[in-house]
Each structure stands twice: as C-alpha cells, then as structure tokens.
Amino acid sequence: MPPLSTAQLDFYWEQGYLVVGPLLSPERVDRLRRALDSLWERWAGELGVTPEAYCRVVSQWTNLWESDPAFAEQLRHPECTAMAAELIGCERVRVFHDHVISKPPGLSGAVPWHQDYPYWPLKAPRALSLWLALDDATPESGCMHFMPGAHREGECPAVDFLNDRKEWGARLERIRPVPVPAGWGIFHNCLSWHTTPANTSAGPRRAYISIYMDAHVAYAPGHSGWHPMNARVTAEPGELFNDDKFPIVGGVA
Ligand SMILES: O=C(O)CCC(=O)C(=O)O
Secondary structure, three states: OOOOOHHHHHHHHHHOEEEEOOOOOHHHHHHHHHHHHHHHHHHHHHHOOOHHHHHHHOOEEEOHHHOOHHHHHHHOOHHHHHHHHHHHOOOEEEEEEEEEEEEOOOOOOOEEEEOOHHHOOEOOOOEEEEEEEOOOEOOOOOOEEEOOOHHHHOOOOOOOOOOOOOOOHHHHHHOEEEOEOOOOEEEEEOOOOEEEOOOOOOOOEEEEEEEEEEOOOEEOHHHOOOOHHHHHOOOOOOOEOOOOOOOEEEEOO
C-alpha cells in the first residue's frame, strides 16, 4: 500500500479519523482471529470456565502483543506504523498499549461517546489508535461512529462512562457511522469524539486496536486519572516511557 496521500492526511486533520483498507489480507485477519481464539481458550481454562462463558463477562483484553506473536507482528506492521507516524507527524512511534474489544452477538452494550486522550498519562495529544476490524463492522454490529471535526475543539474532561451522556444537540445529524469490512482499519486521533453501539447483529464484532504515540512524548501521570498502564511504567514523570513495556515499533520508512 502506498504512503498516505495529501488528501488522506487532510481528511484526517479535518475529520479526526481516516479509513484505510484493505490493510490486512484475509490470511492475516484469520491468523489474528485464531490467535485470539487460542488466548481466550487459555485464559478461560485458567479460570476453569468455557471460552463461551468467559467471553460473556470479559470483553476487553490489553497487551496481547506480549501474549501471541501474531499480535506482536501486527503491532510492528511496517505500513501501519509508517501511516501512524505520518498522521501524528513524527518520525518514530511507540506503542502505549494494544487491546481487543469484542462485542459478541446479543451480549454487548454501547461504548459511550468519549475522547481517549483525557484518560491517557501522556504529556501531549500526539497519539492515535488504529482500530482494525477483525469482522465486518456495520452499524448493526457496533461499528465506530464519529463526530467529524470535533477533535479540533480540543480536550474535554474525561467522560464518566456510567453517569455522563454527551449531548450533541443540533449536531446530532452530523454523526457519522463508519462501517468497514474485516481487514480494514480506522486511524483516529486521540481527541476524536467516538462511540460504538451494541452489537444487534447475529455475528461477532471483534476489533484489534493499536495505540501509537510519538516516541518523544513523555510520561505524564498528572494529566489523567488512574490508568492500568501506569503500573508498567518505570520512567519518572516527565521522562520518556520505558522501552521494555512501551517499545518503539516503527515509523516513517
Ligand atoms: O471498539 C469499540 O467498541 C470501542 C473502541 C474505542 O472506543 C476506541 O478505539 O477508542
């Protein structure tokens, strides 16, 4: 896949997200799905339950790159990291963390409207997510929805997922559902406003999300509240993240 065009870069800066695809071949998607299945089997087995029972209660897993080479390879995918660096506007990208979010049919809820950056202990909003569809993602199955351009309005306080509700008023009509086939990706700015509805379709909706930041962004725990990744940081506030848990994984070619 060629590097991003000026039109793609402009779209990202204006809208706060960019769809790119196909990014992964069907074989690569299949490898990630199989890796996920075996991790689920392993983790469910450790708890003495079936994978089906396990996936009814757990819907998100982080740092899969440390548990299976298929995810480690995907995180370092040269084209993906090059695009991430181009979109952030930096040379090298560091991983903050990866995660899988699964919405099994009939068992998921909505992820409320939010921006990601208010939750992250990063000194500057020089970061993005690459949301990779492991299944076809449609409005019915819980695809990403964005409020285009809202990232340019800056950072808002972190949303309380249980009690807050973002009201868009007259802008409601501008909400954009962004369906993508399996193997396609959506890069989204850490200040983009996004949400996903519940999966009301008959099939699964799994996404593998890699969070990349400018390798020169410092650790700033004071920026956010508690974050599970803080426990992995050995750097002091104001220093660069430790490479062992937050490796530099690629960048502009
Ligand atoms: O996959 C989802 O349902 C939500 C994803 C999300 O909120 C994110 O990538 O920041």
